[in-house]
Amino acid sequence: MRFDIISIFPEIFDGWLSQSLLARGQKKKILKLTAHNLRDWTDDKHKTVDDRPFGGGPGMLMKVEPIMKAVESLKSKVKSKKSEKARVILFSPRGKKFTQTEAKRLAKYDQLILICGRYEGVDERVADYLADETLSIGDYVLNGGEVAAMVIIETVVRMLPGFIAKTESAVKADHAQYTRPEEILIAGKKRAVPKVLLGGDHKKIALWREKHS
Ligand code: ADE
Numbered sequence: 001m002r003f004d005i006i007s008i009f010p011e012i013f014d015g016w017l018s019q020s021l022l023a024r025g026q027k028k029k030i031l032k033l034t035a036h037n038l039r040d041w042t043d044d045k046h047k048t049v050d051d052r053p054f055g056g057g058p059g060m061l062m063k064v065e066p067i068m069k070a071v072e073s074l075k076s077k078v079k080s081k082k083s084e085k086a087r088v089i090l091f092s093p094r095g096k097k098f099t100q101t102e103a104k105r106l107a108k109y110d111q112l113i114l115i116c117g118r119y120e121g122v123d124e125r126v127a128d129y130l131a132d133e134t135l136s137i138g139d140y141v142l143n144g145g146e147v148a149a150m151v152i153i154e155t156v157v158r159m160l161p162g163f164i165a166k167t168e169s170a171v172k173a174d175h176a177q178y179t180r181p182e183e184i185l186i187a188g189k190k191r192a193v194p195k196v197l198l199g200g201d202h203k204k205i206a207l208w209r210e211k212h213s
Pocket residue numbers: 091092093117135136137138139140141142143144145148
């Protein structure tokens with residue numbers, strides 16, 4: 001699966017991209033992740049990506065042309081194969097709420113083109129005519145869509161076949177868990193691991209886990 005991120009701050013993704021799980025997924029050719037600089041699709045001297053809103057108002061809006069060019073050129077990269085399986089996503093707090101169900105749906109595409117908005121917003125024609133859908137990761141306002149893109153990518157890649165090694169679990173345990181030490185002093189009080197987990201009675205352990213899930 002291919003992820004193409006469009007951002008004016010592509011370097012935000014560098015450390016995160018080199019992080020072990022994502023790097024391993026790329027090495028195993030399960031995914032390909034690229035953070036592109038939107039300014040690469042401008043043709044003026046100042047590489048302008050924003051402008052004042054018509055009708056007045058504070059702040060700047062991201063322009064439609066560079067985003068249109070970026071989307072067109074990134075879509076064409078996989079056109080020879082099956083461009084119908086590409087999905088263009090815009091991030092905005094006004095978008096549809098992203099959930100695990102949405103992640104499952106997105107994991108079926110061959111390519112996600114992720115548009116990260118910044119400034120006060122994005123020319124509405126991006127949402128109306130360029131993006132297939134607009135997603136929000138929650139009811140709060142971020143400085144831009146970059147963190148939202150990371151959230152969505154991390155959730156989707158976990159569903160790709162082979163991304164999670166067989167020795168790891170794709171779904172985090174939904175019950176309380178403990179590891180060593182068996183006992184520790186926290187703020188002067190002895191805090192111990194439940195005794196049942198230290199014994200070998202698997203039936204009792206299963207019951208305990210069910211109760212604490
Ligand atoms: N951009 C700003 N806030 C956002 C949010 N909550 N979700 C997605 N993109 C955003």
